[in-house]
Every structure is written in C-alpha cells, then in structure tokens.
Amino acid sequence: MRISFLGLGLMGGPMAGRLIASGHDLTVWNRDTAKMQPLADMGATLAATPAGAVAGAEAVITMLTDGAAVRSVLDSMAESLQPGTLFIDMSSIAPAQARRHADLLAVRGVQALDAPVSGGTAGARDGTLAIMVGGEASAFEAAHPVFAPLGRAIRVGGAGAGQVAKLCNQQIVAITIGAVAEALHLAERAGADPAAMRAAIRGGFAESRILELHGARMLARDFTPGGRSSIQLKDLDNILKLAGEANAATPLSTMMRERYATLVQAMGQGELDHSAILLELEAQSAGLSPNRT
Numbered sequence: 001m002r003i004s005f006l007g008l009g010l011m012g013g014p015m016a017g018r019l020i021a022s023g024h025d026l027t028v029w030n031r032d033t034a035k036m037q038p039l040a041d042m043g044a045t046l047a048a049t050p051a052g053a054v055a056g057a058e059a060v061i062t063m064l065t066d067g068a069a070v071r072s073v074l075d076s077m078a079e080s081l082q083p084g085t086l087f088i089d090m091s092s093i094a095p096a097q098a099r100r101h102a103d104l105l106a107v108r109g110v111q112a113l114d115a116p117v118s119g120g121t122a123g124a125r126d127g128t129l130a131i132m133v134g135g136e137a138s139a140f141e142a143a144h145p146v147f148a149p150l151g152r153a154i155r156v157g158g159a160g161a162g163q164v165a166k167l168c169n170q171q172i173v174a175i176t177i178g179a180v181a182e183a184l185h186l187a188e189r190a191g192a193d194p195a196a197m198r199a200a201i202r203g204g205f206a207e208s209r210i211l212e213l214h215g216a217r218m219l220a221r222d223f224t225p226g227g228r229s230s231i232q233l234k235d236l237d238n239i240l241k242l243a244g245e246a247n248a249a250t251p252l253s254t255m256m257r258e259r260y261a262t263l264v265q266a267m268g269q270g271e272l273d274h275s276a277i278l279l280e281l282e283a284q285s286a287g288l289s290p291n292r293t
Helices: 012-021 033-042 050-054 067-080 095-106 120-126 137-142 161-189 194-201 209-220 229-246 251-266 274-285
Strands: 002-006 025-029 059-062 086-089 111-114 129-134 151-157
Touching: 002 012, 002 050, 012 025, 012 033, 012 120, 025 033, 025 050, 050 067, 059 067, 067 095, 086 095, 095 111, 095 161, 111 137, 111 161, 120 129, 129 161, 137 151, 151 161, 161 194, 161 209, 161 229, 161 251, 161 274, 194 209, 209 274, 229 251, 229 274, 251 274
Parallel strands: 002 025, 002 059, 059 086, 086 111, 129 151
Antiparallel strands: 111 129
16 A cells, blocks of 8 residues: 555654555655654655655554644645545544544545554564554454554544543553552562562463563663653543543542653653653652651
8 A cells, every 4th residue: 555654753663664564655754854764764755744745645644742743744734635545543642632633534535543552662663563443444444454564453433432442551551550660669668679579470460561561671770761751641631631521530540640740740751661650659758768657
C-alpha cells in the first residue's frame, strides 16, 4: 500500500521502519526533520509538509504527542486527503477528540480509525504491539495490511473506543508500575535485597511484564525513556476526565495521577521513563526514619 506516516518519535520511527521492511511504499513527515533521515536510508520518501506527505496515499498514519498535535496536523493536511483514504491515528488522545476527528473526516469521505498502541519501544521495534482499534468494521478490515507488520490489532467498538481501551491499559500500567516501585523501595528500606526479592516472586501471582521490564529498569536505575513520565501524566489526566464523564470511581488512578504530577511538575522529571516513579517514592521517604512504624 501507499502509506504516509506522520510522527517519527520513540514509537513512530521503529513502526515506520517495520512498514518499509514489510514492503509498503512509505512517505514520512516529522517536525524534527533529522528524525526522517534514518527512514530515508531505508527507502522512505521524505515530505516537507503534512499536506505533501498525504497526497496520493491510500492510508495515512499519525503517531503524535497528543490530541492538539493530531488536530493541528489534521487541519493542515485535510484538504489533501482524497475520498476513500484510510486515516489511522495511532496516537494516544482523548476519546472525545477521536470522535470529533472521525466526524470531521467523514464529511470528506475519509474513513477514520483510532488505533492507539501498547508495548513500548521494544514492541514497536519487534512488531508485537497491542493495537486497540475504534471505528467502523469495514475500515478495520481495510487496515489489516497496515496493522499486520506492527502487532496484534483488535477492534473494540466504534469511533473513540480504541482510545477508551488505551486509557484502561494506561490505568493498569500506571497502577502496576506504582506497585512494583513501592515493593522494590520497601524491600530496600526494610533490609532485603530488592533484586533478590524480585527474583523470588517472579512466576508467582505478582508476575507481570511490568515487574519483568520496569522492575529491571528500577533496579538498574536506568530511566532512559521508553514511555515518558510526562506522557503517563497526560494519560492519567485523560483517564480521570473520562471517568468523570462516565461517573466511574477511579481512586487508584487518582492517587497515581498525583504522584506523577509530583514527579513531572514538582521534581521536573517528565522526560524520564515512567518507571522513574521510584524517584518520587524515594523523595517521599527522604525525611522518614528507616524504621518508622
């Protein structure tokens, strides 16, 4: 397929690379033009503008920071989208924004899917992403050749439903990262070897990908971003907004939102991986006696 890919960040770059490797004809655009060169070396066509990128495309993928960025790019290229084009937004944005984008594009005869992903940079590189898709069933079927090189795609409902599923995913991620960080922190403060504790509980009921991957990052104190803390905070803000609209109680998400707000806003660590929530715990404990009861 002739595919345009807009947004070549930590996730978008390797995803675009997989599409090229699978044989698609790819045109790419990114605000930071330096990020386009590795894709050009793989055979992608470079575009100077979003409108230029999408001209003649059968499918257009956006992988951008937030809903405002998606809308800005969408407004700049909407005139260049031809009827019948498939628009796939793989960014993580609010469900209401995704529904508005779908309505806007429907007027132009463009089918829209919201298809946020989970799996981090490793999943983007290896083509093992979990892809949560909202939109019409016919558009989802048409998108199969696009999704296949990227991971496992499941349609979860109409427009916006993919973003709802992603927020549910991010709820679990944030809360579980918080639990893993607390357990490692408690083990160290209470006199156990946190690495040995983690090894001892692996395979039991506490096992998870987060204990495996993020736990290892915490032990190594390697907070190189796979998923930035600032993005986790953005997702938690969207979770709480959706929860308010749905009249759903989310006490654990509310607590984790406050902790990430401290890490990102008060401590200035928004560019670190979201496993850096461990640093927020350490800051909390800094004034406590190790044996305080």
